[in-house]
Amino acid sequence: MLLTITTTHSPATDLGYLLGKHPDRFQSFDLSFGRAQVFYPEATADRCTAALLLEIDSVKLVRGQATTLDQYVNDRPYVASSFMSVAIAQVFRSALSGQCKDRPDLTTQEIPLQAKLSVLPCRGGEGFLHRLFEPLGYTIRATQHSLDEHAPEWGNSSYFSVELTATTSLQTLLSHLYVLIPVLDEDKHYWVGEEEVEKLLRHGEGWLSSHPEKAQITQRYLKRQRDLTQAALVQLSAEESPEPISVSYDSEGSEKPISLNQIRYETVIASLKKSHAKRVIDLGCGEGKLPVQLAKDPFFEQIAGMDVSHRSLGIAQEKLDRLLILESQKQRIQVFQGALTYRDRRLENYDAATLIEVIEHLDESRLAALERVVFEFAHPHTVLITTPNSEYNVKFENLRTGKLRHHDHRFE
Numbered sequence: 001m002l003l004t005i006t007t008t009h010s011p012a013t014d015l016g017y018l019l020g021k022h023p024d025r026f027q028s029f030d031l032s033f034g035r036a037q038v039f040y041p042e043a044t045a046d047r048c049t050a051a052l053l054l055e056i057d058s059v060k061l062v063r064g065q066a067t068t069l070d071q072y073v074n075d076r077p078y079v080a081s082s083f084m085s086v087a088i089a090q091v092f093r094s095a096l097s098g099q100c101k102d103r104p105d106l107t108t109q110e111i112p113l114q115a116k117l118s119v120l121p122c123r124g125g126e127g128f129l130h131r132l133f134e135p136l137g138y139t140i141r142a143t144q145h146s147l148d149e150h151a152p153e154w155g156n157s158s159y160f161s162v163e164l165t166a167t168t169s170l171q172t173l174l175s176h177l178y179v180l181i182p183v184l185d186e187d188k189h190y191w192v193g194e195e196e197v198e199k200l201l202r203h204g205e206g207w208l209s210s211h212p213e214k215a216q217i218t219q220r221y222l223k224r225q226r227d228l229t230q231a232a233l234v235q236l237s238a239e240e241s242p243e244p245i246s247v248s249y250d251s252e253g254s255e256k257p258i259s260l261n262q263i264r265y266e267t268v269i270a271s272l273k274k275s276h277a278k279r280v281i282d283l284g285c286g287e288g289k290l291p292v293q294l295a296k297d298p299f300f301e302q303i304a305g306m307d308v309s310h311r312s313l314g315i316a317q318e319k320l321d322r323l324l325i326l327e328s329q330k331q332r333i334q335v336f337q338g339a340l341t342y343r344d345r346r347l348e349n350y351d352a353a354t355l356i357e358v359i360e361h362l363d364e365s366r367l368a369a370l371e372r373v374v375f376e377f378a379h380p381h382t383v384l385i386t387t388p389n390s391e392y393n394v395k396f397e398n399l400r401t402g403k404l405r406h407h408d409h410r411f412e
Contacts, residue, residue, distance in 0.1 A: 009111035012048035206309030277352035284358035288316025347378035
């Protein structure tokens with residue numbers, strides 16, 4: 001089974017830094033089910049391709065177990081499946097987690113990438129393949145294989161050779177492949193338990209909660225186990241509307257529902273105005289809730305939003321494009337990708353910086369780096385930070401005692 005990843009980013013050999021695998025080396029990795037090999041068919045400044053070749057040892061998988069014929073005779077050695085997802089997680093571990101020791105500046109860069117899977121099962125047909133990847137920004141080229149090229153009357157198989165092309169970060173591409181390959185195959189070679197929910201939420205962060213096929217992806221990834229699927233969907237829904245509803249009163253004394261989230265943003269905007277901040281950058285802007293609200297107010301002269309998630313920024317940009325019609329309006333606002341733990345000169349020269357429900361998503365060991373980025377390097381006149389207060393969690397009817405509000409929170 002072969003996966004290749006190609007880039008024309010300049011210099012293209014930066015792909016070696018991102019993957020943590022040197023283009024001049026042929027590397028081999030022993031896995032519990034076989035062997036993975038990494039090599040570069042081409043590596044020039046203009047174009048670089050990394051190949052992950054996976055060899056499945058079918059005999060090794062069933063040695064010492066009671067076996068049946070289909071455990072020896074099957075398609076597993078030849079198609080992309082959960083074996084490929086595990087290989088990606090183990091062989092490209094640092095790239096999948098968004099880490100690059102030698103060139104950390106590369107991890108958040110959007111670069112032209114093309115992934116090719118030699119044989120990919122598509123249980124659900126080519127249409128399902130498109131419904132999974134097109135909402136994520138990919139251009140798809142799929143070639144369906146016949147059951148037997150010497151017997152065309154047998155028709156086509158459910159196997160495709162697939163090319164996926166997009167301008168995105170390598171981490172994002174690998175996360176999509178990690179989750180969606182077994183979803184298309186609709187099978188896994190290992191036991192699926194509660195830990196699979198955590199994996200799905202971690203690798204689906206920033207894109208799965210808003211994906212139009214969210215329910216189908218979740219159900220297939222968790223092998224249609226009802227309890228696990230429901231648990232995952234509840235947490236994914238919480239990402240879209242996680243906060244309880246409070247009540248305010250209008251001028252006539254009638255009750256009017258208002259979310260805690262809305263109160264938070266209104267308070268932040270009022271505080272920005274009180275500090276006379278005309279130039280504002282929202283760090284960890286997500287899908288652009290604050291930048292969109294600031295863009296509606298002529299008080300703010302320049303607005304920026306930064307986030308690590310390419311998918312969230314795409315949603316933010318779509319919202320702003322609908323809101324801002326005139327070119328003069330668009331010039332006062334921008335969103336861009338970046339990480340809060342590395343110095344970035346694009347964050348400088350703002351009157352105020354906001355971090356709305358952001359710091360709790362960072363490991364506490366990384367907060368010192370964030371402090372330097374915000375207070376020492378960016379150094380705005382005003383910094384506004386909001387973060388969850390765990391004592392308020394009793395207001396969440398469906399949140400069990402001792403649980404955090406969001407699966408990605410490191411602390412509250």
